[in-house]
Amino acid sequence: MRFKKRSNADLHQVVIVGGGAGGLELATRLGDSLGRKGKAEITLIDRTRTHVWKPLLHEIAAGSMNPDKHELEYLAQAHWHHFNFRLGEMDGLDRSKKEVYISANYDENGAEIIPRRTIKYDTLIIAIGSTTNDFGIKGARENSIALDTMDQAERFHRRLHNALVRAQTQAGPVHAGQLEVVIVGAGATGVELSAELHNTTRELAAYGLDKIDPDKDINISLIEASDRVLPALPVNLSKAVDLELRKLRVRVYAGERVTEVTDKGIYTHSGRFIPSELVVWAAGIKAPDFLNGIDGLESNRINQLIVKQTLQTTLDENIFAFGDCAACPRAGSIDNVPPRAQAAHQQASMLIKTVKARLNGKALPNYVYRDYGSLVNLGSYSTVGSLMGSVSGGTMFIEGMFARLMYQSLYKMHLIALHGFFTVFLQTLARMITRRTEPQVKLH
Template sequence: MADPHRIVIVGGGAGGLELATRLGNRYGKGQRAQVTLVERSRTHLWKPLLHAVAAGSLDRAQHELNYLAQAHWHHFTYRFGEMVGLDRAAKEVLLGAMLDEEGREITPASRLAYDTLIISVGSVTNDFGTPGAAQHAIPLETLDQASRFNRRLVNACLRANAQPEPVRPGQLHVAIIGAGATGTELAAELHRTVRAVVAYGLDRIQPERDIRIMLVEAAPRILPALPERISAATNDLLAKMGVEVHAGTRVAEVRADGVVLADGGFLPAELTVWAAGVKGADFLKDIGGLETNRINQLKVLPTLQTTRDESVFALGDCASCPREGSDQPIPPRAQAAHQQASHMYNQIERLLDGKPLEPFVYRDFGSLVSLGKYSTVGSLMGFLVGKSMFIEGYFARLMYRSLYKMHQTALHGSAPTAWRSLASLVSQRAEPGVKLH
């Protein structure tokens, strides 16, 4: 028999992991294809949940998935590593050496051969070169960054309660730069969870006096990429909570003690989160001679093949994919990565059979924004209801949760997902409402 076709997927985010799991289930036991997933992290968490980890309303241990175990269960190979280069002539991915926290080498630099390469490395935060942002603002790109922010938040509360002097101005203020979905959802979650932490006995802190959540957005309104009605409804809900919204406000500098605004104003803050934009990782810029755009996304054809190499594909946030009937590319959303992974799964069979590949067609299922336990708002698109329909409250929250259940089902199957959901409901009744450590 001929050697199996080597499929290498770089990046274990929502799209990459779903694709590796489904391809492993289909081809892993046979001889037709060999599936390898390259990922620099040990565990996976659905990225739209990172704001909840940062706020402390979600325990990462209950939701993260171990890549090595997933690979074993679903018949693909997991390579702990990070892509640093690409040799297209030799059809090899260049992997850098991986080091532990003490600087000792875990895995050496190496090369990994492929017949088909699929790059799905997601995006990183774009601070637009704002002075001080890299040093003093915490991005929410990874699970470790979200956990780091949560530890700093709890520590700030403990410090303020234990110090002999009163809480100083700005000591328990949080500035969130960027009012897209991540920033807006984080603001709502933090409003509740910080007060919940204080309620566990930190009686020297007065929430209404000492705690301040500030959401800063350069665009004229929050959630600028979503319909205006969703933006307006969300703004009203945040205002009722007491979250300060500074729309139409640019940040000139981030300092250790707060944020300097372009108009000369200053927002004192102990903690600053940067959630104001995304771009492709720096290593993608012209990697292997592939075409990239100004924010380092790989340019792809409607088939998801890169423009300069038919053996290299890209999907998810790292890909700039043309949208049918529009001059704008497909937006970097979890639903886009999920759809592209499903499309790519179906195209692998055509690829192995030597058939022409079909173009990817994006379907906008709508937009949903979760404000934690307060509310959920969003819209469903026309393929469901004949036109765009605004929704909020319990039904919107149910739809929001269903997106995560779709991701879990793609990774585990329907029955295991149902059991996990039931176990999660039972365990929540015996645990604090927020993470306290």
């Protein structure tokens, strides 16, 4: 079988770095509209081989979702949607030569698979997202797990499962802190993980772990430096979520700042010590360190590239950045656009028009953030949220089944952007059928 060579150096080279929700949606839609017609060559670079929607990572960590059924192969997506995929991690930039540097790739034994290389661009779009910010807290990096990647989420689940099996098979009783999970940071990730863990630890215990009493032996603590959970969201939403968490017996410690993380637990500024088997760090974000001042571009204290409302970097009109790795001014406000999935989705949609405008020599559009509200999923127990702006004409608090359907629709919209409506409909139908024949929690 002969394959057509995909590379054409004479075409306008659009290079997208980062295959997260925004980057992959952008590559897919540009590939379908420009790559397929031979109007530009679209290349996506990512350090992993597969894509998983980041808001699902807490479900993978808790074990309520099998990642094998929700990950997408970048190479397959590239083949289906007329763009190139290059495996690797960006670690440098030469703006004068319009080149991106990609570090060498190695296998699990340290053998080099792909050598260090450069990729040429005419338009560079950086969408590498964010990583957890441990703020330099003593022991945080060594003794806690972040949930930035699927590997980290799966690592947490393995450690959780091992802790339960160890407690089941040990000679003595479960001791204090042995099955305690501490989550640092009560933003959306921390809150959703705490509720999901309450459910899945009980599901796991029901599968033959009869020595473990979930209500007595398994504890989940949520630590937040601010005076309430979900400090970035409306107060009424925060109060509703706090009430639901306490119903689930999640121990909420608001106004507590972590000062040290050890292999035995955490210390807070008030002198409190919470023993713990597992610590998840979900407090704060920053862009990857290598972006800080990369080849002279402007960046802020958390390494985000500073961009104009066109999403162009301030010092180079050929380089764009969006999503969590970009500091974009919010129209009519002194604040930047918040690092949220809806912002990245909106920016990706605008950048499709932007790239086409650049190719046609037209003026570029400006990005205006539209806040459609917030949704927080507490697993099978509750979903709460608020709808805002053009959706409701104001602010409307929602909860229950309607809120849950709205939350699920966010993921479906992402899938539709990648695969189309009909494919997503068939996938959803297949999962509804097979779910009846599978355990409701990952057992390994």
